[in-house]
Amino acid sequence: MTETRERVLDAAERLFAERGYTATSLRSIVASAGVNLAAIHYHFHSKEALLEAVVIRRAGPANRERLLLLEKCKMAARSKTPTLEKLLEAFLTPTFRAVQDSGEAVQFMRLVARIHAEGYLLPAIAKAHFGEVMASYTEAFLKALPHLTADEFRWRAHLATGAVAQALRPPEWLDGEAQAYKPIATEAVLQRLIGFLSAGFRVPMKNTKSRGAKCSVAS
Amino acid sequence: MTETRERVLDAAERLFAERGYTATSLRSIVASAGVNLAAIHYHFHSKEALLEAVVIRRAGPANRERLLLLEKCKMAARSKTPTLEKLLEAFLTPTFRAVQDSGEAVQFMRLVARIHAEGYLLPAIAKAHFGEVMASYTEAFLKALPHLTADEFRWRAHLATGAVAQALRPPEWLDGEAQAYKPIATEAVLQRLIGFLSAGFRVPMKNTKSRGAKCSVAS
DNA sequence: GTCTATAACTTGATAGAC
DNA sequence: GTCTATCAAGTTATAGAC
Numbered sequence: 001m002t003e004t005r006e007r008v009l010d011a012a013e014r015l016f017a018e019r020g021y022t023a024t025s026l027r028s029i030v031a032s033a034g035v036n037l038a039a040i041h042y043h044f045h046s047k048e049a050l051l052e053a054v055v056i057r058r059a060g061p062a063n064r065e066r067l068l069l070l071e072k073c074k075m076a077a078r079s080k081t082p083t084l085e086k087l088l089e090a091f092l093t094p095t096f097r098a099v100q101d102s103g104e105a106v107q108f109m110r111l112v113a114r115i116h117a118e119g120y121l122l123p124a125i126a127k128a129h130f131g132e133v134m135a136s137y138t139e140a141f142l143k144a145l146p147h148l149t150a151d152e153f154r155w156r157a158h159l160a161t162g163a164v165a166q167a168l169r170p171p172e173w174l175d176g177e178a179q180a181y182k183p184i185a186t187e188a189v190l191q192r193l194i195g196f197l198s199a200g201f202r203v204p205m206k207n208t209k210s211r212g213a214k215c216s217v218a219s
Numbered sequence: 220m221t222e223t224r225e226r227v228l229d230a231a232e233r234l235f236a237e238r239g240y241t242a243t244s245l246r247s248i249v250a251s252a253g254v255n256l257a258a259i260h261y262h263f264h265s266k267e268a269l270l271e272a273v274v275i276r277r278a279g280p281a282n283r284e285r286l287l288l289l290e291k292c293k294m295a296a297r298s299k300t301p302t303l304e305k306l307l308e309a310f311l312t313p314t315f316r317a318v319q320d321s322g323e324a325v326q327f328m329r330l331v332a333r334i335h336a337e338g339y340l341l342p343a344i345a346k347a348h349f350g351e352v353m354a355s356y357t358e359a360f361l362k363a364l365p366h367l368t369a370d371e372f373r374w375r376a377h378l379a380t381g382a383v384a385q386a387l388r389p390p391e392w393l394d395g396e397a398q399a400y401k402p403i404a405t406e407a408v409l410q411r412l413i414g415f416l417s418a419g420f421r422v423p424m425k426n427t428k429s430r431g432a433k434c435s436v437a438s
Numbered sequence: 439g440t441c442t443a444t445a446a447c448t449t450g451a452t453a454g455a456c
Numbered sequence: 457g458t459c460t461a462t463c464a465a466g467t468t469a470t471a472g473a474c
Contacts, residue, residue, distance in 0.1 A: 022242040117336030162385020163378040171377050195422045196378050200415035
């Protein structure tokens with residue numbers, strides 16, 4: 001049965017999301033999926049390939065939708081460039097909306113947020129499957145942010161990435177139960193995130209000096 | 220020799236920062252520190268206690284300085300409440316400045332950013348050692364942000380935490396060498412971060428509705 | 439395609455000599 | 457305080473029967 005494959009993918013997605021990649025053993029996955037250990041090596045070659053399969057299953061469709069939404073934004077804005085808020089929403093919606101549409105995909109966002117910090121894993125996977133999307137959106141963002149140099153935009157996008165990842169994480173002030181089972185990335189969180197980020201991107205440049213917020217000790 | 224203790228702490232700090240907690244074995248730590256495996260269990264009880272010791276060594280002084288800087292801010296602002304930027308700088312400076320002052324502490328910030336996402340580890344440690352600082356600063360932040368409810372502030376602080384953690388991570392567009400050895404949290408990054416976050420905190424409430432950035436497909 | 443069995447190795451932790 | 461030696465458990469991965 002190729003249904004076994006799906007069961008493994010589902011279990012792996014959930015466990016990777018909850019515990020991270022290195023902390024999740026293949027044995028815990030097969031136990032959760034109710035399949036055999038050898039099956040995981042039959043369908044996927046290795047643990048790392050399994051992670052890649054998990055990511056691709058969700059990221060593939062999501063990225064296709066991102067490109068579609070970007071085109072829609074450009075159309076809607078006619079000759080003008082789309083607003084920053086619209087671009088952010090188009091980029092983030094496929095991730096956030098998955099929660100409400102299909103209960104299955106809930107865990108995936110947490111996986112991304114979780115694996116995001118595990119560094120050495122995603123670079124290989126990300127560059128292979130997110131390249132086109134990132135290039136298209138970067139171009140659009142730069143047009144919507146004419147006051148930023150490409151370098152400054154890269155830095156702010158870097159900061160924004162962290163905020164997005166954090167938005168996909170269950171807030172620590174929710175108790176364990178809620179953290180584990182409730183979908184946290186709702187429409188409200190998405191809108192909050194868009195407002196937060198767009199304000200950050202819109203800040204004028206040259207806060208290198210003169211931002212008179214010195215408060216330091218003598219030392 | 221109690222110098223062994225320090226060697227272990229230094230090595231653990233560096234390796235935890237680079238690879239994360241679960242991915243770092245005690246054996247790799249003793250190899251890097253040039254000490255014996257048993258020594259690590261003699262000086263610290265367990266791997267988890269070692270992590271806690273690593274965190275406390277840096278976070279203790281940093282948190283004391285945070286409280287000091289907060290008082291200085293309040294003094295400088297006289298009857299009025301300190302500005303958001305000054306509060307952010309007071310809170311973030313002890314972390315960021317450590318890079319420039321002592322080369323030793325460079326790794327620690329990355330450790331925090333790295334462990335930050337490993338979830339179940341920091342809650343126990345953080346609540347034990349950051350409680351007072353968080354309470355004092357939350358109070359000050361809420362006064363500086365009268366347009367936000369406590370709940371809304373908590374959400375935005377959640378997002379901001381992610382951005383801070385990301386600022387402490389080496390940007391992926393720097394090549395491997397630079398990622399590994401160059402201090403990335405410079406004064407410039409700190410100022411960028413302060414500008415980015417303060418703008419996000421200042422956004423008016425009620426972007427729950429009416430933020431007319433709909434760009435969704437029919438679906 | 440799925441299973442059992444097992445190889446080959448790494449992990450955190452400890453006992454006990456010195 | 458520091459060492460060697462070792463334990464018990466857990467890890468990924470594979471070979472081979474069915």
